[in-house]
Amino acid sequence: MDNLESFAVIFDVDGTLLDSMPTYLEIMNRVCHELDWPIPKAGFMREVITYGHNPVEVLFGSIDDIDTYTQLLNDKASELWHKISNDMTKPFPDALSALSTLQQAGLHLAIVTDSSEMTVNQITELPDCPNFDVVITNEHVDTRKPSPAGIELALNEIGITPDAAIYIGDSPADIEAAHAAGVRVIGITTGPSQREDLELNKPDYIIDTLSELTNLMQFGAPKVYGSLTRGKGEAANFLAVPWVKAKLEPLLDSHYYPGTANLKLSPGAAKMLTNYRKHPKLVWNEIEPEEGFCRAICHHVEIECNGHGPIPALTLVPEVSNYPDSKLELICKIPLRSYYSLEDGDVLTVHYRHH
Numbered sequence: 071m072d073n074l075e076s077f078a079v080i081f082d083v084d085g086t087l088l089d090s091m092p093t094y095l096e097i098m099n100r101v102c103h104e105l106d107w108p109i110p111k112a113g114f115m116r117e118v119i120t121y122g123h124n125p126v127e128v129l130f131g132s133i134d135d136i137d138t139y140t141q142l143l144n145d146k147a148s149e150l151w152h153k154i155s156n157d158m159t160k161p162f163p164d165a166l167s168a169l170s171t172l173q174q175a176g177l178h179l180a181i182v183t184d185s186s187e188m189t190v191n192q193i194t195e196l197p198d199c200p201n202f203d204v205v206i207t208n209e210h211v212d213t214r215k216p217s218p219a220g221i222e223l224a225l226n227e228i229g230i231t232p233d234a235a236i237y238i239g240d241s242p243a244d245i246e247a248a249h250a251a252g253v254r255v256i257g258i259t260t261g262p263s264q265r266e267d268l269e270l271n272k273p274d275y276i277i278d279t280l281s282e283l284t285n286l287m288q289f290g291a292p293k294v295y296g297s298l299t300r301g302k303g304e305a306a307n308f309l310a311v312p313w314v315k316a317k318l319e320p321l322l323d324s325h326y327y328p329g330t331a332n333l334k335l336s337p338g339a340a341k342m343l344t345n346y347r348k349h350p351k352l353v354w355n356e357i358e359p360e361e362g363f364c365r366a367i368c369h370h371v372e373i374e375c376n377g378h379g380p381i382p383a384l385t386l387v388p389e390v391s392n393y394p395d396s397k398l399e400l401i402c403k404i405p406l407r408s409y410y411s412l413e414d415g416d417v418l419t420v421h422y423r424h425h
Contacts, residue, residue, distance in 0.1 A: 078178035078203070078228050079283075080221060080253070082239035083185050085261025087165045087193050087280075091115050093158040098125065100154075101146040115262035119241050152188070159192050162260055166198045168280035172287075173200040178228050180204040182220040182237070182247075204228055215239075216246035221253060236274075238283065245271040256283065265337065278336035285342055292346050292422045296333025296398055297415055298407070305330040305386065305399055313360050321355060321368060321384055322403060330386060330399035331406045333418060340395040346422070347387065353423040365389045373400065374419040376410055385420075 084090045098110050108129050117128045126139045133139060173179055179202045181190060187207045193199055204227045211219045225235060232252035239245060240261030245268060248255035257268035257276045268276050277283055285292040306329040308314055319325060335343070346352060353370040367387045372380035384401040387393070398420065406412055 078180055078225075078230055078235040079172050080180040080182050080224055080235055080237045082237075082241075082244050083181060083183040083190055083193070085119070085240035085263075086238055086244075086258055087161055087169075087181075088159055088189070089162050089260070090155070090159045090189070091119075091262055093155050096158060097147050097150050097154055100150055101143060102129070104146060105142065116264070116267075119261060120263040120267045122243065155189070155192065159189075161193050161196070162280060164279055164281040165193065166196065166200075168284050169200050170198070171284045175287075178203045178230070180206070180224045180228060182206045182224050184208050184214045184220075215241075215243040216250065218247050218251035221247055221251035225251070225253070238280075240268075242267060242271045245273045248273075256286070258283075259336075259338070276338060278338040282338050282342055285346075292342060292352075294335060294339040294343060294398075294420050295417050296335045296339070296420065297417055298412055299332050299334045299414055301330060301332040301399065303329070308363075309401065311363075314357075314363075317357055318368065318384065318401065321370070322382065322401070324403045326384075326401050326403055327405045329405070330401055331418075333398040333400065333420070335396045335398055337396065343398070344395050351424045353425060368401075370423040371400070372421045372423065373402070373406070374421070375406065375412060375416065378410055379419075380421065381406075383420075 081087055095110065095115055098114065101107070102109050110129065114128055117123045118125050124136065124140060126133060126136055126143060130139070169179060179200060181202055181204070183190060183206070185207060187209055190205055190207055194202060194205065204224045206220045206224050208214070211217070211223060213219050221237060225232060236254040236256060237244065237248035238256050238258060239248070240258050241263050245255050245257055249271075255273045257273040258280070259265050259268065259276065259278050265276055275286060277286060279295060281293050281295065309318070309326065309328050309330070347367060348354065355368045357366040357368060359365050366389060369385040371383050371385055373383050374380060381402060386399040386401055400406070400420070
């Protein structure tokens with residue numbers, strides 16, 4: 071990516087930039103209630119979006135005159151769409167920051183979606199949203215994904231070849247469309263499709279958040295999200311050892327709380343951090359052990375949680391063969407849980423410091 075001004079990142083919208091799946095499900099629930107139809111069961115959106123099944127067939131199974139039922143569903147949904155969507159649909163929390171990072175790096179931004187211009191406007195008209203060079207909606211092409219028509223039109227309007235673009239989408243149809251257009255593709259698990267659904271279509275990479283996209287494309291230091299979880303308490307004993315304290319306290323310029331906050335990372339974040347573990351641009355230290363202990367890596371990070379931060383901290387990654395990649399231990403000056411009233415499942419953001 072040496073020539074960034076001639077490279078484009080093209081996005082799907084629903085389930086990728088916009089957290090719109092709850093909106094679709096709410097509309098379906100209301101339509102079904104009004105028509106006295108079966109209420110959608112768990113996994114309904116996956117059946118419709120991932121597997122491409124007609125929503126009427128998902129509700130009823132095999133049914134006569136499916137076209138009439140489908141038209142009735144579409145008409146009722148259209149009546150409800152505008153108000154419910156305006157009330158419920160929001161960008162994913164990291165969408166605008168990821169878009170801004172990509173634009174500031176000099177890349178073209180584009181959208182290719184099967185949704186309408188009205189849906190796209192729910193992100194493009196936000197004050198903090200960067201400008202997109204090209205926006206392709208269902209008003210511009212006659213065929214839906216997995217047809218590559220929308221992506222090909224976007225490439226043509228930007229004026230680049232397929233090898234100078236990457237497409238980001240949350241469904242198998244997105245991945246198939248990108249493959250057909252000859253562009254690289256990243257699947258994202260923020261929609262109804264699960265990781266195994268996306269893997270079947272062989273994307274170039276799979277991420278769990280848009281923040282991982284900017285990390286993956288190596289713009290700045292990594293930023294990851296993790297859910298607070300309970301550890302086994304073993305770190306407290308390690309951190310209380312005198313030689314360990316002597317090595318770690320200077321790194322924090324302070325005494326630290328004698329225990330770690332444990333985060334559970336998504337598979338994508340875990341894989342990325344494994345690749346970054348000894349990256350020369352990151353601020354990290356290798357802790358040489360005394361006899362009977364293992365070597366460890368500490369990264370300098372800052373934490374944000376529940377609107378608080380940045381909170382300086384260290385990560386602690388023991389260099390042992392069975393240490394899980396999805397686990398991230400944090401050493402802080404304060405007891406994070408009690409100080410900020412945190413509970414298991416709360417999401418923390420970890421920013422890695424870089425040179």
